[in-house]
Amino acid sequence: MIGYLSTSEALLDYCNQNDIRGIFYFRNCTSPNSKIKGLMAKGNHAFGFHAENTRTTETFQSELSSMKKSVPNGMLHSFTKHGSGKLKLGKNHYPPYEPEKYKEWVQTMGVPFYFGNEVVEEMDDFSPVDGFYPKMFWLKKEYRIESFATIEDVISAAKTETVPIIIHPANFVADTFVNSELKRLVDLSKENNIDWITEMS
Incomplete structure (x- = not known):
């Protein structure tokens, strides 16, 4: 049995139990x-x-068309880019991260590009540029900068800013630190009356 979506199931179950809405990004190999x-x-x-x-x-249009066939009514919230921009992570993966090119595609493809792959360094990084957030807060410890590295930093920022959070389902299951950090973030967001959103403005 192919179990590549089991970690997504686990994360979705957790989010549903805690009334957290999210945007789940799928590759064609994990549709x-x-x-x-x-x-x-x-x-x-x-x-x-x-x-x-x-x-x-x-090549992008081909992948996008395939994904639209895999989701209800072909409706996609937005797209992101797989990988860090350096390593080749699969047979069909093109490693370079080229956000300016993706922004141009938005005009012709009709699917927004809201989130970049860079790492948050300070609170001002959450200010979008023309609706685009170049940086996100990663729950994985290795992708954090010391100047903005704690869940408390996130909660403080989220009181006044939209804070994009990134978590990979596999890490939710396999990485105890990521798992505990998400749960702590959820608990603190409830204590501070901070909503989780998927709408972008």
């Missing part, structure tokens, strides 16, 4: 099955596309 779609609908989550082959407009 959502019927169970995932059911969990997504139950939690009112949004489907996103995690692009791999961004070498050309044509």
Whole structure:
């Protein structure tokens, strides 16, 4: 049995139990099955596309078209780019991270590009540029900068700013630090009356 979506199921179950809405980005090699779609609908989550082959407009369009066939009504909230920009992470993966190129594609592809792959360093990093957030807060410890590295920093920022949070489902299951940090973030957000959102303005 192929179990590549089991970690997504675990994260979705947790989010649904805690009334957390999120945007779940899928690659074509991990396209959502019927169970995932059911969990997504139950939690009112949004489907996103995690692009791999961004070498050309044509390769991106091909992947995007395939993903649209895998989600309800072909509706995608937005897309992101797979990888750190250096390592080749799969057969069809084109490693370079080229955000300016992706922003141009938004005009012709009709799918927004809201979130970049960079790491937050300070609170001002949460100010979007033309609706684009270049940096996100990573729950994985290795992708944090000392100047902005704690869940308390996130809670403080979220009182006045929209704070993009990134977590990989596999890390939620396999990484005890990531798992505990998400749960602590959820608890503190409830204590501070901070909502989780998927709408972007």
